Amino acid sequence: MVHSWQIPGGMKGSTNLVRVGARMAGLDLLQSCPAQIAAKAHPEVSPRVRGPFKGQPLETFALGPLMDVLNRVEFEGDSIQQALETVAQHRRPPSHPGLGTFTEHAVRGYLANPSNPLSCDEPMYPVRGFWVCRGKKDGVVRETWAWGRRYRSQDGAVRELRVFRFGTAGSRTRPPAELATAAYTTAFGSPAAWPDPWREPFDPVPPSGPAVRRVRIVEFGCLDSSRAVLFDGTVEEAAAMYAAGAQDVLRQRALGGAPNPGSDCADCKIITACDALPRVPGLLGIADSSKVRRTLSAATAKAYASCPAQEHLSRTLHLPRPLDSEYSPKAIRGQAVHAVLEANHARMPRVPCQIGDFPDGSQDWSVGRWQVRGDQALVAARMLAHHVAVCPFRHANQVIDSRVEPVIVAHDTAADVLVVAKPDLIYRDSEGWVWRETKTTQWYGPKTMTLLEEHPQLAFAVLLLRAGVLGPGSAGARIEVEVLRPDGADPSCLDPADPETAAEAQRIVTGLAEPWHADMRSIARPGESCRTCPVSQWCPDYVPPRTNSDHIFDADGVDEELLDDPQNDDAW
Incomplete structure (x- = not known):
């Protein structure tokens, strides 16, 4: 039963109200922590002791201003320009200037045909409030709803829910439970105001x-004003889809489960009562917990050092990149090599990589969405071939445990920051945990930086391992770095327990974290970073490059994870 969910220690409230729904609603089906999902599904649950309120200095929900502007246009009769100005003036927290640019672009695209912007046939009219399915059983009130914009035909027999994607509509498949929940609540929900x-x-x-009698779910692409019909059917079809693909999922997710700390921890209302989240005060070397809680990774810190606005718009707000942006062949090669190794290292039982596991490079090849062509196909194949000699599973029988690309998180309570890392691989042998990173490069020039300076995520790894965040086995932990080139593999090993290594790691991490932590405005820093900025389309301070190489995302001897994923455009 849903109401059997237990309130974590340190929390108060009742479980008599269960509220679940699609993304951006009471329940996010894509979150990785069962305990956090269950806590969201029980809105009455709250911490027994609340910390001081720390408001966001800038808007972090990229679609919030968009919805406010559309509300003013559709329900208050404002012109688009009036609505944009009113929302920009009165909405709190305020939007970054780049978010303002994105909001205007999306609004004008959405309202390009004001009489009927998205529907396929008869005119549709905007509906205030939400469509909520509500029931009561065993003393528990259960509510289900979905986030989006709601419309109805003149007689109300046809309903339409419009959901959003930052990029292009229909470019990715929605999880079945989300789509089924959206269709069901559109078909059977009753109008209700926001509680x-x-x-x-x-x-x-x-x-x-x-x-x-009929419901539609229509997706709108904010980047290019595209639209895609995700569902168009009868209420009976919506009910069947919900029963088959969502009802049990929602019930199970609302039940909760073991906590799984990850990137979502910063927004979790039960963070103070979570025993699974490692707490490492002083990890960043910053003694200031007055700022709003945020999440920091090596990639975020390095992106901020390049340009604060770029980091905020791309990594906090996830605004879409231009349609004509692309990865360079070298960047694609690096991503492909990592994808192949990730798949191999995830095999069970564990086996060492062999030459036969990899493409020979005699022709173009692909892995997932990465298409490696021409010379880079051969270069990547040679890199993979050299991995065989340094594969971490060469002695697979000595490996006790392994995890491919796990999310490692720790709460620095002194700075009130969630520090997040995602190693390529961690595994445990008789000596302890091993943090494994793989880099690809064709660079043979002289080195001007140390390994930790060149790859800051290794500095973060040193501090996290010293703090024992991996649990038992952390005492003998080490870091292995595998640099793959077309003519060989260059392995290195770092000892987190070494005082000099630890001191250098602390200097690098604190140096990157301090300016990011202190900055609440994310003002643009125009310059060389504009050349490869993935969100330059939205930045009012963007300086066009002097060459035609803009929107080409390169990587050779740099951290591939710093490249923003063009597929990261989920939005409801």
């Missing part, structure tokens, strides 16, 4: 007029 405060239940009003 204030959130812990109170919705108060649905029974719908009037003809029964709903």
Whole structure:
């Protein structure tokens, strides 16, 4: 039963109200922590002891201003320009100037045909509030809803929910449970205003007029004003899809489970009661917990050092990149090599990589969405071939445990920052945990930086391992770095327990973290970083490069994870 979910220690409240839904609603089906999902599904649950309120200095929900502007246009009768100006003036927290540019672009694209912007046939009219399915059983009130913009035909027999994607509509498949929940609540939900405060239940009003007979879920692409129909069917079809692909999923996710700390921890309301999250005060070397809680990784810190606005717009808001942006052949090669090794190292039982596991490079090849062509196909194949000699599973029988690309997280309570890392591989042998990173490069020039300076995520790894965040086996932990070139593999080993290594790692991490932690405005720093900025389309301070190499994302001897994923455009 859903109401059997237990309130974590250090929390207060009742489990008599369960509220679940699609993305950006009471329940995010894509989050990785079962305990956090269950806590979101129970809005009455809250910490027994609250810390001081620390408001966001800048808007972090990229679609919030967009929805406010559309509300003013559709319900208040404002012109687009009036709505943009009003929202920019009064919305709190304020938007970064780059988010303002994106919001105007998306709004004008959405309203390009004001009489009927997305629908396929008859005119549709905007609906205030939400469509909420509400029931009560065993003393527990259960509410289900979905986030988006709602429309109805003139007689109310047709309903349409419009959801958003930052990039191009229809470019990725929605999880079946999300789509089914959206269709079901659109078909059967009753109108209801947003509950204030959130812990109170919705108060649905029974719908009037003809029964709903048809529902549509339409996706709008904010980048290019594209649209895609995700579902168009009868209410009976919506009910069947929900029963088959969402009902049990929602019930199980609302039940909770073992906590799984990850990138979502910063927004978790049960963080103070979570025993699974390692707490490492002083990890960043910053003694200031007055700022709003945020998440920091080596990639975030390095992106900030390049340009604060670029980091905020791309890594916090996840604004889309231009349609004409692309990875360079070298960047694709690096991603492909990592994808092949990731798949091999995830095999069970563990076996060492062999030459036969890899393409020979005699022709173009692909792995996942990475297509390696021409000379880079041969270069990548040679790199993979040299990996065989340094594969971490050469002595697989000595490996006790292994995890491919796990998310490692620790809470620096002195700075109130969630520090997140994602190693290529961690494994444990008789000596302890091993943190493994693989780099690819064709660079043979002289080195001007140490290994930790060149790859800051190794400095973060040193500090996290010294703090024992991997649990038992951390005492003998080490870091292995594998640099693959077309003519060989260059392995290195770092000892986190070494005082000089630890001191250098602390200097690098603190040097990167301090300016990021202190900055609450993310002002652009125009210059060389504009040349490869993935969000230059939205930045008012963008300086066009002097060459035609803009929007080409290169990587050779740098950290591939610093490249923003063009597929990271989820939005409801």
